[in-house]
Amino acid sequence: MGEHGDYLFSYAISRISKREIAEDLVQETLLAAFQARDKFRGGSSERTWLVSILKRKVIDHYRKESRNPESLTDNFTVPFYKGGAKDGTWIKEHAPSSWDEEIAGDADGALMEVLQYCISLLAPRMAATFSMKTLDEISTEEICKELGISESNLWVLLHRARLQLRECVENKWFKEL
Amino acid sequence: MHRLMLSCDTATFFITKKEYQKLSCKENFQLKMHLMGCKFCRAFNEQNAILSDKIHTLQQNPPPAELSPEKKAEIEEVLGEQ
Numbered sequence: 001m002g003e004h005g006d007y008l009f010s011y012a013i014s015r016i017s018k019r020e021i022a023e024d025l026v027q028e029t030l031l032a033a034f035q036a037r038d039k040f041r042g043g044s045s046e047r048t049w050l051v052s053i054l055k056r057k058v059i060d061h062y063r064k065e066s067r068n069p070e071s072l073t074d075n076f077t078v079p080f081y082k083g084g085a086k087d088g089t090w091i092k093e094h095a096p097s098s099w100d101e102e103i104a105g106d107a108d109g110a111l112m113e114v115l116q117y118c119i120s121l122l123a124p125r126m127a128a129t130f131s132m133k134t135l136d137e138i139s140t141e142e143i144c145k146e147l148g149i150s151e152s153n154l155w156v157l158l159h160r161a162r163l164q165l166r167e168c169v170e171n172k173w174f175k176e177l
Numbered sequence: 178m179h180r181l182m183l184s185c186d187t188a189t190f191f192i193t194k195k196e197y198q199k200l201s202c203k204e205n206f207q208l209k210m211h212l213m214g215c216k217f218c219r220a221f222n223e224q225n226a227i228l229s230d231k232i233h234t235l236q237q238n239p240p241p242a243e244l245s246p247e248k249k250a251e252i253e254e255v256l257g258e259q
Contacts, residue, residue: 005252006243014239023248027255034256080186088184096220103227112240115231133197135236159193166224 004047008054015058015131017120025061029054055136059146062128066147074123076160094167103173118168122161129154130161183211188218192225
């Protein structure tokens, strides 16, 4: 279990930023796998099989979290003017600055750390939608079913997640430098 | 004329959407037109691509992380009880 445990945890923590929850899901995965070990036919690798169990548990977690009314609140600031002549245009403070080449190069993985940190700041529903759609490429229908949201909700959540991530990365990156 | 032009809100919405799904011809065209005239959305488009690239890496190779020793011990114990 040693080698798999850490790998599964790496996988889980990149999807669910909260450490304790990620650890619990890994534990549940290993336990479920152990109990079902006779069913493992050895068709795929052991690791792939474990990851598929973990994926399922991650989705279950998102679904339960989505049922919790608290998860409906979000901390998102709309970066566009609403109404008036400037309706729909960028608010200056939130508008993209130009990024230098360094940020795209990122040899030492600093950008990856910043990105993970920014992902951890996403409100629960945004994080779940973003993770399922972007990281695990789960179908729109399945995500909508699991989270109990409409397709248009899903696109709004993804839009907001991307806006928030971009702004967070920019703030964090330029502040660090 | 004004109604044909996208707002930045909608442009960034299309930029997000095209990561996951093909835009219609009309949407693509409207987006191209908007990007030609809007430096902020051009920047958003480039930056979104950079982030998507990083996210792709995250997906393929999650950065290594380790279970806490306490958790490892707990797992060993639980499996041992089986």
